[in-house]
Amino acid sequence: MEKPIKIIPLGGLGEIGKNCLVLEYDQQLLVIDAGIIFPEESVYGVDLVAPDFTYILERKDQVVGIVLTHGHEDHIGALPILLDRIRAPVYGTPLTLGLARHKLEDAGIKNFRFFPVEPGGTLHTGPFSVRFVHVCHSIPDGVGLILETPVGTLVHTGDFKIDQTPVDAIPTQLELFALYGKDALLLLSDSTNVDKEGYSISEKEVGEKLEVIFFKAQGRIFVATFASHIHRIQQILFLSRRFGRKVILAGRRLEENTQIAQKLGHLHVPQGLIIPLSHMRDYPDDQLTIITTGSQGEPMSVLYRVASGEHKQLKIREGDTVIISSRPVPGNERAIARILNQLFMAGAHVFYQEISPVHTSGHAHREELKLILNLIRPRFFMPIHGEFLHLVFHSQLARRLGIPRERIILAQDGDVVELTQDGFSIAEHLETEDIMISGKGIGDIGPQILRERIRMSRFGAVVALLLVDPQEPRLVDEPRIIARGLSEEGEAMENKLKELVEELIAAEPHLLRDENVLKEAVQRVLRRHLGKSLDRRPLIIPVVVQVK
Incomplete structure (x- = not known):
């Protein structure tokens, strides 16, 4: 067979x-x-x-x-x-x-x-x-x-x-x-x-559109693309040289990939065209092109930090031109939309695939x-x-x-x-x-952790800290409650939750003999109260510390 x-x-x-x-x-x-x-x-x-x-x-x-x-x-x-x-x-x-x-x-x-x-x-x-x-x-x-x-x-x-x-x-x-x-x-x-x-659009047609944008741009040009898009980077380098602009590579992976591609003969970089970010102030705005990572709206990418005003050296100014030269990967649309809004609010001229053929x-x-x-x-x-x-x-x-x-x-x-x-x-x-x-x-986040993160993001979290002497058994100190993301009346909320825990232990002191049983009881009491008073289901984390 x-x-x-x-x-x-x-x-x-x-x-x-x-x-x-x-x-x-x-x-x-x-x-x-x-x-x-x-x-x-x-x-x-x-x-x-x-x-x-x-x-x-x-x-x-x-x-x-x-x-x-x-x-x-x-x-x-x-x-x-x-x-x-x-x-x-x-x-x-x-x-x-x-x-x-x-x-x-x-x-x-x-x-x-x-x-x-x-x-x-x-x-x-x-x-x-x-x-x-x-x-x-x-x-x-x-x-x-x-x-x-x-x-x-x-x-x-x-x-x-x-x-x-x-x-x-x-x-x-x-x-x-x-x-x-x-x-x-x-x-x-x-x-x-x-x-x-x-048929898909040829990469050279994208270059022709980018050429028109470069011709009209009067200030700095920011181009956000994938760090691995060597062909797109090549076209940006050629256009920058043609229009008398120096190029800054903003992003570690972008710099690394450019060096690897150049070494292997897949990228031609005219001598002196690329300058370090620290030399940006030596050139007027209309002589600068800045290639960045972050075209997918990734948090902490260069474009993300520039758009949000968090980048130490690069700030969007009115008159800057920003080109998002990529297509959103499914799932990233909302993050990219936030960046687009921030760029427009800063006064930039923004081009992206939905309004201009700047990507194929x-x-x-x-x-x-x-x-x-x-x-x-x-x-x-x-x-x-x-x-x-x-x-x-x-x-x-x-x-x-x-x-x-x-x-x-x-x-x-x-x-x-x-x-x-x-x-x-x-x-x-x-x-x-x-x-x-x-x-x-890597691989240390499972379904339970994801569920806990979702619950904290939606409903907040409560930590109940109990110091217990296991010999007596008794509480060594009054319970401490830390509530986050529940209510503006944080201190009052924490005091109320503390009272509930104290009442629970006063009514059922035998709970102190078993740490797991105590945790379950505290969770149950706090969950019931918060469900009724706030209609919320925060993540409740009882912490029992044994003190001799």
């Missing part, structure tokens, strides 16, 4: 981001990408979210390689978490590995093994032969993959678009997709923009997706990289192009798809739990 190949998405199917796909044949695993995603606003205090790598970690000795399609955070951001737990060779193009190396070094990960593969090149590991195919995207050195396996050929588009006039003059290698991927067993294709009609997506629109489907004509099709609605729309598009419903794999994160030449099945579904990243804490 023919052995199947397993396709196991751990992220990226049901959300845009957190991309991670596992291919498994004969107990040998190949991992494609390891990315992160921004959390929803309701996930309080969480900075980033990574996939659940449990399936990989339980088989870590069977991992024959990790392949990175490109250097965006949603594809390499979780690599430090994964490589902190397993040792496996990592394959990618030089720029992708350069960006990944910096992340690993920042995280203190050592002894990793990187193997660069140029677009058009091939790697062999375990039962997999993987050919890299150059694709246009919003970062250089992005690739799609043509994977030869014992079951058949699999084509993975990576994040791609078909740009006929790319900034680096290297179009998507459709000829390699056609030559090596034609009639593949399976096509896995980017679904991000399946709901967008026609790096993902294929519908007609480009049709082209790839018709070019490959796969036996089976599996949409990837998108929210579930995108996966459904992409499935419908494939059906209209002649792929039968029974040959379309509509999977979700955690599904274990088994594929042979004759058919597929979803053999099982893995119960996964995302890894929450908060500051330097």
Whole structure:
């Protein structure tokens, strides 16, 4: 009986981001990408979210390689978490590995093994032969993959678009997709923009719009974009030189990525064009361009601090021009709207995608997706990289192009798809739990902590501190109550709650013999009172300290 190949998405199917796909044949695993995603606003205090790598970690000795399609955070951001737990060779193009190396070094990960593969090149590991195919995207050195396996050929588009006039003059290698991927067993294709009609705008068209803005601008120009958008940064550098402006890079990751891209030949920086922020006062406003991070409204990013007036050196002045050269990642719309309002209130001239074509997506629109489907004509099709609605729309598009419903794999994160030449099945579904990243804490925030944070944000918190002599048992001192976020009458509220605790212990002194029973009783009394008096359910934290 023919052995199947397993396709196991751990992220990226049901959300845009957190991309991670596992291919498994004969107990040998190949991992494609390891990315992160921004959390929803309701996930309080969480900075980033990574996939659940449990399936990989339980088989870590069977991992024959990790392949990175490109250097965006949603594809390499979780690599430090994964490589902190397993040792496996990592394959990618030089720029992708350069960006990944910096992340690993920042995280203190050592002894990793990187193997660069140029677009058009091939790697062999375990039962997999993987050919890299150059694709246009919003970062250089992005690739799609043509994977030869014992079951058949699999084509993975990576994040791609078909740009006929790319900034680096290297179009998507459709000829390699056609030559090596034609009639593949399976096509896995980017679904991000399946709901967008026609073709994506070329990056050069964005440059033409930016040129008009630069021509009209009379003060400083701020451009907020992704730190990894090397092509966009290149166009801003060219325009700044043309219009006699010096460039300031405001943001550590922006500076690092620029240096890596320049070193690898993906970014041309004229000598003397970039100056440090400390030299800003040496030039008049109409001779300055400031490239910043924070286009997604991330708290504490440069743009966030500039817009809110918190940045020590950069303040928005009337007459400044601000260009938000990106598209909101789903979930970030409200944060970006707040920044836009702050910029307008400060008197800036603001340009963003909804009112001006200052950004184009790096993902294929519908007609480009049709082209790839018709070019490959796969036996089976599996949409990837998108929210579930995108996966459904992409499935419908494939059906209209002649792929039968029974040959379309509509999977979700955690599904274990088994594929042979004759058919597929979803053999099982893995119960996964995302890894929450908060500051330097990785994976130490679970559902209980999130529930507590939500409750504190909505209803406030009460701490009841009790000093107990366990020998007597008795209270050593009167209870202390600390209430936050409940009422303007804080002191009166705390006094009332203290009285309730004192009355409870006076009526039931046996509670002092058991710390857990005492805590539950205090919670019950305070919860009942606050529910009736304020109609609120704050987080109540009894703290019992035993004092001899």
